Amino acid sequence: MRSHLESLPALPTRDQDSHKGSYGTVLLIGGSRGMAGSIALSGIAALRTGCGLAFLACPESSQGIIASFEPSYLTIGLPEDEDGRISYEANSRIREQMNSAHAIAIGPGLGSSRDTELLLLDLYATTEQPLVIDADGLNALSRLPDGLPKPNGPRILTPHPGEMGRLTKTDAKTVQQNREEIAAEFAEKQQCIVVLKGHQTVVTDGQTVFVNMTGNSGLATGGTGDVLTGVITSLIAQGLSPFDATRVGVYLHGSAAEIIAEKIGEDGLIASDLPLAVAEAIHRYRLH
Ligand SMILES: NC(=O)C1=CN([C@@H]2O[C@H](COP(=O)(O)OP(=O)(O)OC[C@H]3O[C@@H](n4cnc5c(N)ncnc54)[C@H](OP(=O)(O)O)[C@@H]3O)[C@@H](O)[C@H]2O)[C@@H](O)CC1
Ligand SMILES: Nc1ncnc2c1ncn2[C@@H]1O[C@H](COP(=O)(O)OP(=O)(O)O)[C@@H](O)[C@H]1O
Ligand SMILES: [Mg+2]
Secondary structure, three states: OEEOHHHOOOOOOOOOOOOHHHHOEEEEEOOOOOOHHHHHHHHHHHHHOOOOEEEEEEEHHHHHHHHHHOOOOEEEEEOEOOOOOEOHHHHHHHHHHHOOOOEEEEOOOOOOOHHHHHHHHHHHHHOOOOEEEOHHHHHHHHOOOOOOOOOOOOEEEOOOHHHHHHHOOOOHHHHHHOHHHHHHHHHHHHOOEEEEOOOOOEEEOOOOEEEEOOOOHHHOOOOHHHHHHHHHHHHHHOOOOHHHHHHHHHHHHHHHHHHHHHHHOOOOOOHHHHHHHHHHHHHHHHHO
């Protein structure tokens, strides 16, 4: 089914008599050494999508640089290993912070290690809140020897074809040959929502399959997926169901790229252009 504007749900209303607590809190986990920008892009995008508060949890040596990208979110420094990746010791601090989060995302710039695999295994199996898993979070899930555990809450996986190939023990080329069926089969088997990214992104919960028609080649640049993670997590925190938040988020992310292309074309779009354009896409979406 093609995901057209008419078939998409309305966004929650914003009362004039509201406050930041009315729009939900997100917790975003990632941003290891050398990839601090990725979780910052997710955090800025979450705020530009309208959530009330965004907490970014990252290795403590990345905290200063991540905080300096954007003063509007809060940062939490976590124990790390010698390569600047979050260590398993961070689990208790993450769990403490999770209590106040309405939606959580993990993966952008997380890095890969045995500890990140153990963290993912634990969070995936036990977290009650909706959990968006992207990038190295997906890579960690792909490496679990016994496959994915049964989730204890909604799970939204956002692989690009390379990551989907790792999850399904095939490769990107095989995935691209049969995008809708592979995504739907995986979603049904694992009881999760799958966002198979790329041109005409597929969103499926295993029962229904949506194909998004917004976006352009300007999105083929580093960091745009990290932005999408923030957008979807923010919409869930604001009260949309995980499936609605995901298909609306993918639509808005593509619309944002189209808004930028109207002004500067597709060649020079960079990921940090997107969050403000997502805000404009939301404005247009509400006016429709
Ligand atoms: N600013 C920052 O800090 C940024 C940090 N980032 C962080 O970097 C980490 C690594 O993530 P990553 O996605 O760059 O690498 P990886 O998972 O090896 O994927 C590449 C493989 O997938 C394939 N592939 C991808 N898309 C495809 C498509 N549409 N269609 C078909 N194939 C496709 C691709 O194929 P190829 O290009 O070879 O044809 C290749 O094989 C991660 O933590 C992330 O968060 C980035 O977010 C950037 C900004
Ligand atoms: N040609 C394209 N047309 C439409 N969307 C695209 C295109 N190329 C990439 N995208 C979108 O850009 C984003 C890229 O995400 P991802 O591959 O995770 O990048 P990164 O990890 O660098 O942030 C996804 O939302 C994907 O659907
Ligand atoms: Mg990515």
